[in-house]
Amino acid sequence: MSNPTKVQRRISSVQTMAMPFFLLLAILLHAAVRGNAQGVPRPVRITAVVAAGTGCRAATARLSPGGRSFNVSFRAFRASTPGSPVNRRKNCQAAVALSYPAGWQVSVSSVTARGAARLSRGVQGAAAVGYYVSGSAGTARALRNIVGPYNRWYTFTSRLSPVIFTPCGAGANINVNVEVRVVPGRAARASGVVSIGRSPTTFALTWKKC
Numbered sequence: 001m002s003n004p005t006k007v008q009r010r011i012s013s014v015q016t017m018a019m020p021f022f023l024l025l026a027i028l029l030h031a032a033v034r035g036n037a038q039g040v041p042r043p044v045r046i047t048a049v050v051a052a053g054t055g056c057r058a059a060t061a062r063l064s065p066g067g068r069s070f071n072v073s074f075r076a077f078r079a080s081t082p083g084s085p086v087n088r089r090k091n092c093q094a095a096v097a098l099s100y101p102a103g104w105q106v107s108v109s110s111v112t113a114r115g116a117a118r119l120s121r122g123v124q125g126a127a128a129v130g131y132y133v134s135g136s137a138g139t140a141r142a143l144r145n146i147v148g149p150y151n152r153w154y155t156f157t158s159r160l161s162p163v164i165f166t167p168c169g170a171g172a173n174i175n176v177n178v179e180v181r182v183v184p185g186r187a188a189r190a191s192g193v194v195s196i197g198r199s200p201t202t203f204a205l206t207w208k209k210c
């Protein structure tokens with residue numbers, strides 16, 4: 001049997017070692033809760049959507065109830081080959097006007113785009129999504145390459161980089177661009193179609209205080 005004072009000493013040394021650990025845990029938890037508390041400002045609204053492009057003439061946008069994402073919906077469009085080179089690239093650009101209380105900034109952290117592709121061997125397709133913010137520098141992009149042979153639906157979720165936040169202020173225009181492309185191969189009877197937009201394109205938002 002071990003000497004009780006020795007055991008006692010061991011317990012108290014475990015306690016003193018444990019102290020900084022629990023302190024650290026408490027600090028981390030506190031930080032996590034504060035991070036959550038930053039959350040989402042209220043109210044957030046989409047006040048207007050103006051869309052145009054070679055692939056669309058109009059679009060609508062809908063904010064998720066919690067304000068952590070919005071969907072952009074437009075009539076599905078496609079890029080295709082063979083045929084006119086004009087058809088190899090189609091896009092839809094939508095200016096989404098967000099309004100929210102002053103003292104916040106928002107950034108699009110990731111995008112989920114959905115579509116279908118049918119590409120013969122040697123044909124390359126791509127879905128590309130980007131955005132810029134009126135009043136902030138830079139354009140953020142995400143790209144999914146699809147290599148033929150391919151014949152099915154695709155769902156593509158990607159971070160957009162670089163990270164671009166709206167300027168501090170109540171509201172901003174987030175200008176998103178959704179695009180599909182095909183690059184014909186050298187094969188004589190190569191063909192390819194990439195479509196996008198049969199279901200909405202989802203933009204996840206990250207909010208922060210100024």
Ligand SMILES: *[C@@H]1O[C@H](CO)[C@@H](O)[C@H](O)[C@H]1NC(C)=O
Nearest residue numbers: 062063064065071199200202
């Ligand atoms: C956005 O679109 C996705 C895919 O169709 C859907 O699951 C989601 O419920 C939509 N969200 C909103 C807020 O409309």
